[in-house]
Amino acid sequence: MSRVVSITLQNNDDARPIIEAIEKDNPEATVNIYPGMVKIDCEGRLIIKQETVEELLGREWDVQELHLSIISMGGNVDEEDDYFELSWNL
Amino acid sequence: MAEKRKKKLGIKQRYSMLTRGLGWDTTYQDMDKVFPYDNYEGIIIHDWEGWEDPFRLTMDAYWKFQSEKEKKLYAVIDSFAQNNGHLGITDARYVNALKLFLTGVSPLEYQAARGFTHVGRHFRGVGPRVACQMQAIDELRHVQTQIHSMSHYNKYFDGLHSAPHMHDRVWYLSVPKSFFDDARTAGPFEFLTSISFAFEYVLTNLLFVPFMSGAAFNGDMATVTFGFSAQSDEARHMTLGLEVIKFMLEQDERNIPIVQRWMDKWFWRGTRMLALVAMMMDYMLPKRVMSWREAWDIYFTEAGGALFADLARYGIKPPKYADIATKEAEHISHQAWHIFYNYTHAAAFHTWVPEKDELDWLSEKYPNTFDKYYRPRLEYLDKEEKAGRRFYNDTLPMLCQVCQIPMGFTDMDDPTTISFEVSEYKDDKYHTCSLGCKDIFDYEPAKYVQAWLPVHQIYQGNCGGAEIPDVLKWYNFNLGADNMEYNGSPDQKLWDEWQAHRKKA
Amino acid sequence: MSLEIKTNVIQPRRHTYDHIAKRLGADKPATRYQEGTWDLQPTTNFHYRPTWDPSREIYDKSLTAIEMEDWYSFNDPRQLYYGTYTMARHKMMEAEENHFKFIGKSNMFGLMDDEWQQKIKEFLLPMRHYEWGANMNNCDCSDKAYGTAISQVALFAAMDRLGMAQIISRVGLLLDDSTGKSLDQAKADWMENDLWQGARRMIEDSFVVKDWFELLVAQNLSMDGVVFPLFYQYFDEAGQQHGGAPMSMLNEFMQDWGKDEKRWLDHLLKVTAAESPENAALLSKWASVWTDRAIEAFTPIAKHVLGEGAADVMTSIRAEITKRAQKSGIEI
Ligand SMILES: [Fe+2]
Ligand SMILES: [Fe+2]
Ligand SMILES: [Zn+2]
Numbered sequence: 001m002s003r004v005v006s007i008t009l010q011n012n013d014d015a016r017p018i019i020e021a022i023e024k025d026n027p028e029a030t031v032n033i034y035p036g037m038v039k040i041d042c043e044g045r046l047i048i049k050q051e052t053v054e055e056l057l058g059r060e061w062d063v064q065e066l067h068l069s070i071i072s073m074g075g076n077v078d079e080e081d082d083y084f085e086l087s088w089n090l
Numbered sequence: 091m092a093e094k095r096k097k098k099l100g101i102k103q104r105y106s107m108l109t110r111g112l113g114w115d116t117t118y119q120d121m122d123k124v125f126p127y128d129n130y131e132g133i134i135i136h137d138w139e140g141w142e143d144p145f146r147l148t149m150d151a152y153w154k155f156q157s158e159k160e161k162k163l164y165a166v167i168d169s170f171a172q173n174n175g176h177l178g179i180t181d182a183r184y185v186n187a188l189k190l191f192l193t194g195v196s197p198l199e200y201q202a203a204r205g206f207t208h209v210g211r212h213f214r215g216v217g218p219r220v221a222c223q224m225q226a227i228d229e230l231r232h233v234q235t236q237i238h239s240m241s242h243y244n245k246y247f248d249g250l251h252s253a254p255h256m257h258d259r260v261w262y263l264s265v266p267k268s269f270f271d272d273a274r275t276a277g278p279f280e281f282l283t284s285i286s287f288a289f290e291y292v293l294t295n296l297l298f299v300p301f302m303s304g305a306a307f308n309g310d311m312a313t314v315t316f317g318f319s320a321q322s323d324e325a326r327h328m329t330l331g332l333e334v335i336k337f338m339l340e341q342d343e344r345n346i347p348i349v350q351r352w353m354d355k356w357f358w359r360g361t362r363m364l365a366l367v368a369m370m371m372d373y374m375l376p377k378r379v380m381s382w383r384e385a386w387d388i389y390f391t392e393a394g395g396a397l398f399a400d401l402a403r404y405g406i407k408p409p410k411y412a413d414i415a416t417k418e419a420e421h422i423s424h425q426a427w428h429i430f431y432n433y434t435h436a437a438a439f440h441t442w443v444p445e446k447d448e449l450d451w452l453s454e455k456y457p458n459t460f461d462k463y464y465r466p467r468l469e470y471l472d473k474e475e476k477a478g479r480r481f482y483n484d485t486l487p488m489l490c491q492v493c494q495i496p497m498g499f500t501d502m503d504d505p506t507t508i509s510f511e512v513s514e515y516k517d518d519k520y521h522t523c524s525l526g527c528k529d530i531f532d533y534e535p536a537k538y539v540q541a542w543l544p545v546h547q548i549y550q551g552n553c554g555g556a557e558i559p560d561v562l563k564w565y566n567f568n569l570g571a572d573n574m575e576y577n578g579s580p581d582q583k584l585w586d587e588w589q590a591h592r593k594k595a
Numbered sequence: 596m597s598l599e600i601k602t603n604v605i606q607p608r609r610h611t612y613d614h615i616a617k618r619l620g621a622d623k624p625a626t627r628y629q630e631g632t633w634d635l636q637p638t639t640n641f642h643y644r645p646t647w648d649p650s651r652e653i654y655d656k657s658l659t660a661i662e663m664e665d666w667y668s669f670n671d672p673r674q675l676y677y678g679t680y681t682m683a684r685h686k687m688m689e690a691e692e693n694h695f696k697f698i699g700k701s702n703m704f705g706l707m708d709d710e711w712q713q714k715i716k717e718f719l720l721p722m723r724h725y726e727w728g729a730n731m732n733n734c735d736c737s738d739k740a741y742g743t744a745i746s747q748v749a750l751f752a753a754m755d756r757l758g759m760a761q762i763i764s765r766v767g768l769l770l771d772d773s774t775g776k777s778l779d780q781a782k783a784d785w786m787e788n789d790l791w792q793g794a795r796r797m798i799e800d801s802f803v804v805k806d807w808f809e810l811l812v813a814q815n816l817s818m819d820g821v822v823f824p825l826f827y828q829y830f831d832e833a834g835q836q837h838g839g840a841p842m843s844m845l846n847e848f849m850q851d852w853g854k855d856e857k858r859w860l861d862h863l864l865k866v867t868a869a870e871s872p873e874n875a876a877l878l879s880k881w882a883s884v885w886t887d888r889a890i891e892a893f894t895p896i897a898k899h900v901l902g903e904g905a906a907d908v909m910t911s912i913r914a915e916i917t918k919r920a921q922k923s924g925i926e927i
Contacts, residue, residue: 002395008299008317034423035379036306036314037299064147067155070319072295074393078327079100079145086288088400099773108761108776112727114786118799127647149758150688157685200635204654204738207750211734216727220757223734227754229748231677236629237612238678241630245607252613254634264642271642274653441678475674491901542640566613588605 005046005075005086008039015048015069021052037071044088046075103532105146110139113216125214131277132344133560138215141337144329145221148492152224156231163235163319171314177592180308182247182585183576187301187374188313189439190248194266194366195297199233199258201270202226202285211277218282221330225286228323232316239316247581249438249572254439259553260565261544262366264494268541269363271462273356274539279338280352288356292397294324295389297367304375314588332397339404346405351533357409358526361418362493367577368485371428372452374443381455386419394480411526417502420456424464425505429498431471432483436558438567444511444588463505480575484558486545490523491532497523517541618667628674633667634917635743649898658739659808666742669866671859680690680751683774684758687848691762694844695769702842704769711837712770718830718900719842720767720781725822726760728798732814739807748859749811752760755852762848789897793892808867809881815860820916821893821909823853829908830900862924868924879926886927 007022008070009015011033022029022040029042046072053061063084099107116124128135147155169175177187206226213219237253244250257263273284303319336537338345368382380388390412398408409415427441431553434441445453449468452460487496491513511528513520515535521530531538547553554564569572571580611625613636618637619625641653656666668834675683698704704712730753764778771777780810780868785791797818804810827849832841868875889914897905 002392003399004322004392004396006393011321023134034300034303036303064151064155067147067322068159069322070325071318072299073325073328074396076332077144079101088396089403099768107778108764109757110758111764111775111778111782112723112726112760114782116799116802117786118796119803123797125800130647148761149684149754150761151687152754153681153685153758157681162682164678177605197635198636200743201637203750204636204746207746207753208738211731211738217732222759223730223753226737227677227750233635233683234627234677237630237635238627241611244612245609247606247608250612251609252801254637255614258637258899260729267637267640271653275643275645275647277647368620452826537643537646538657540643542642547640560660584608 003044003088004041005044005071005088006039006041006084007046007048007070008037008072009069011036012069013039017053017056018048018066018069020056022048025049025052026055039072045085046088048084050082055072101146107150108148109143110216113219121214125212127212128278128544131279132348133277133279133338133345135215136341137336138217140341140585141215141217142333143221144333145326147224147326156228158486159319159322160231160235163315164238166315167235167312169243170239175310175312176243176246176589178311182581183440183442184308184310184374184376185243185247185581186249186439186441186576187370188240188243189247189363189368190366190374192236192250193253193256193265193338193438195262196233196236196240196253197263198536199229199236203229203233205270205274205281206283209281212278216509218334221326221333222282223320225322225327225330228327231323231545232320234319235316239312242312242414244370246584248441248579249567251565251568255566259544260438261548262433262437262490262495264489264542264544265366266363268494269359272359272537279334282331282334283338283349283352284356284359286327286359288331288353289329290324290327292357292390292394293360293364294328295393296364296385298324300371300380300385300390301367301375303379304371306376307377308375318584332591335401336404339401350406351487353406354410354526355530355533358411358415358524359493359530360463361415362490362495362523362527365422365426365495365499368419369426372423372455373427373441377447378451381452382423383419383455383570386416390419391416405560410529411524414502414524414526420459421463421500421502424452424456424460425499428464428467429496431485432481433496434575435482435573436562437505438565438572438582439497440574442576443468443475444535459505460555471592475575475577486548488521489543489545490527491520491541491543492527494541494543495523497521500522508517559580602641626674626678627678628671631676632670632743632747636741636746649694654741656741658741658829659806660877661808661838663741663867663870663874668743668870669744669863671744671748671860673855673858674753675748681702684755687851688758690850691845694847695765695779698841698844706720706838707841708837711834711839714778714837714900715766715834715842716770716777718786718896719763720770720777721785721788722822722826723760723763723767723778724785725794726756726763727820728802728815730754730756730760732801734809735802736807736811736814745863748863752856757823759849759852762845765927766815766842766845790895793895797888797892808877812878812881815856816864816882816916816920817889819853819856820886820919821889821912823849823856824912824915825893825897825908827853829897829912833901857919864920864923864925866887875924875926877925879920882916882920882925883927886913901915 009019019038026046028043029040032039050061054072066084073086075088078085115121203226206222210222211220240250257267273281298317298321302314305313328518338349371382381528392447449465471481489496495507497510501507509524511522513528513531520532548561554560562569576582610622615625615629618633636654706713733749733753737746737753740746741750767777785795801813827846831843831846868878890909894909897909901908920927
């Protein structure tokens with residue numbers, strides 16, 4: 001049975017650093033590009049780290065800013081001050 | 091150093107103080123009178139504090155992020171109108187998908203707004219109430235941004251002028267309308283299971299994600315923008331959907347069978363309604379991103395599979411008839427298009443036979459079914475149309491008592507036989523299109539016999555008159571413009587003129 | 596590109612939606628408020644009756660005794676639809692946020708007399724529960740109201756009340772160094788302290804009012820008509836001699852909001868009363884009953900903060916509500 005979690009983001013400038021951060025912090029993730037959007041799948045869990053996004057962005061980044069770019073997702077959400085994580089239970 | 095460091099509250103703790111702490115148990119009025127609706131469905135809640143907040147937006151952050159989204163969106167809508175963005179789409183046939191969207195889907199956003207307002211008042215837990223209220227106002231956003239985005243299209247194309255009036259009356263729009271009426275007339279827990287979970291979590295991706303991506307592919311920047319902008323709220327809505335399910339399942343074992351039955355019901359009702367979306371994707375987008383079948387594989391089979399594997403620990407099984415729905419993904423868009431091709435004289439959008447390269451694409455995407463069952467029929471209809479004998483079906487179809495789709499879907503193992511089921515209630519016979527719909531009827535017959543079935547209503551003379559043109563006038567159709575075949579329509583004529591001018595320039 | 600096409604061949608075929616043109620009396624360009632509000636709510640051919648209350652339809656005019664020929668006679672004078680609403684509130688909140696930042700950074704709350712800090716804990720913090728009650732009531736009105744025009748103003752108001760409950764809570768966190776202790780105490784006061792029981796009883800009674808228009812009058816005209824001047828004007832003034840300036844800054848959101856509420860509410864009452872003498876009589880009855888209650892309910896806390904002066908203040912607040920109501924054609 002598939003246990004893929006996924007997040008879909010707009011394919012635009014605001015989302016690009018987030019996408020890059022995801023790729024960096026989740027090396028096993030697969031990135032699928034569609035018109036206007038990018039769907040990232042990952043087995044079991046996927047994390048977005050504030051620190052990584054801030055590094056790429058060169059400014060402070062509130063994890064809740066993710067809500068400006070997100071299109072869809074699959075998985076249980078854990079949202080904290082410094083990360084946003086999607087996972088399925090084992 | 092003696093300097094005291096200001097303690098910074100973590101997001102969870104802060105959120106909890108700023109929301110959960112606001113409520114109190116009433117003592118001057120009985121709690122059951124203040125919250126009269128949250129315990130008649132049989133769902134047992136021992137501890138409302140067990141609710142996990144699905145997201146933690148306080149109003150200050152909500153206003154900040156949402157106003158930012160709105161500013162961006164309206165900038166796109168403005169420039170789309172100023173630059174006559176409608177001329178940049180791939181083909182005028184595409185606009186027919188928008189017609190179906192504005193008349194069939196946007197009114198559901200409004201219904202969602204009101205439905206979430208209702209449950210946002212009536213749960214006794216503060217956590218779920220706040221989450222529902224935020225969704226309520228989000229859904230108001232969706233209907234308004236959709237109306238505002240399509241406002242420009244309405245100025246140049248037919249079929250978009252009377253969405254609220256049509257939604258309350260037109261035969262095929264009773265499919266989405268009855269879906270939402272069904273949810274809204276259910277109790278608050280079933281409402282959340284139907285809309286937040288079955289619809290938003292499991293199925294909404296199928297509606298919005300590939301369709302909006304398709305809009306992008308077809309040069310419709312206004313629609314992509316409202317679509318994706320709305321979807322950014324959807325992530326919160328989906329989380330609410332999953333949370334409410336986990337909450338019910340964790341509170342009491344006796345909730346499990348109730349939740350399972352709701353999932354079965356709303357999954358089926360949802361897939362039935364999505365037949366309209368399936369045909370939008372396979373037939374109405376001139377440039378296609380993915381087929382309905384592929385979208386189903388990604389968003390139901392794969393994403394849904396992972397979700398139900400996760401819920402298995404509570405004893406929840408994948409929805410009943412999921413296997414049938416998956417089989418249907420090979421057929422449903424073709425059968426739905428066929429129904430509308432037959433009745434397009436009574437619809438506020440156009441249909442057509444796809445062009446050769448489009449048929450080839452469908453053949454490629456549906457190797458098991460398209461050439462065998464559907465292509466020959468379409469090629470025949472095409473020949474008839476070119477010979478001046480465009481086929482329209484003048485008899486009124488029988489509708490499924492539950493999903494209200496004309497009984498035109500077939501047995502999936504034998505796509506030449508129309509499938510239907512019969513139930514009896516108080517000495518009357520009621521017809522449904524499938525086992526899924528029959529189950530729903532049989533569990534709550536007293537509810538489904540109330541359905542305002544458009545065809546019955548026409549026969550009873552409640553829809554403007556006895557003749558089809560009377561009915562269409564009552565629908566507020568502009569006859570000969572909103573309805574009928576695309577070839578020869580005013581939409582097509584104008585589009586061709588615009589293209590001719592463009593070539594000259 | 597599109598621009599190459601001469602504009603004369605791309606003349607619009609219509610200027611707005613049919614139902615909007617009908618209300619405008621002509622096919623002419625409409626505002627976003629109009630297109631995003633008018634006739635959005637379904638009106639007919641509902642499929643099933645609510646299983647939670649089979650006596651009514653999903654949308655039902657009979658949920659209030661008020662009768663209107665057309666429930667879109669009222670239009671929000673602020674022309675707020677979701678987009679303009681969130682932008683307007685964000686602007687208000689941005690200013691408020693700057694006050695919070697400024698006060699937090701320079702620890703300005705410490706400049707207020709200890710005694711006044713304590714008073715704020717006593718009179719303001721329990722009001723987060725009042726605001727939450729007002730959220731529930733506006734949510735209820737939005738749920739039951741007929742037509743999008745009224746339903747949406749009530750929904751905006753409901754969300755605003757949650758926002759204000761959160762602003763008040765943040766004042767508590769400033770006062771208690773983010774421990775949340777002041778909020779716990781405020782809740783205990785709300786639940787048990789005699790000063791608050793009249794107010795709490797009133798709001799709990801309002802939770803079970805059946806007629807949504809009565810509830811709208813009770814909450815927004817009568818209760819708020821007392822609360823906004825009393826707490827954010829008179830109490831604010833009383834704080835000035837105790838170094839209450841920082842609190843004044845934070846009161847700004849509520850002061851502005853109170854003004855904003857009057858704008859749509861007074862217009863709504865006016866339109867509704869003007870429709871028929873029966874409507875005017877109902878509104879008068881509700882406004883009288885609930886204004887009496889609201890004055891009575893908040894008098895103990897007014898005395899607690901203002902002492903001797905409370906009676907005069909309540910008299911003038913009552914006079915102000917009566918005057919506003921009169922302007923809308925309602926006799927209290
Ligand atoms: Fe929505
Ligand atoms: Fe939604
Ligand atoms: Zn059916």
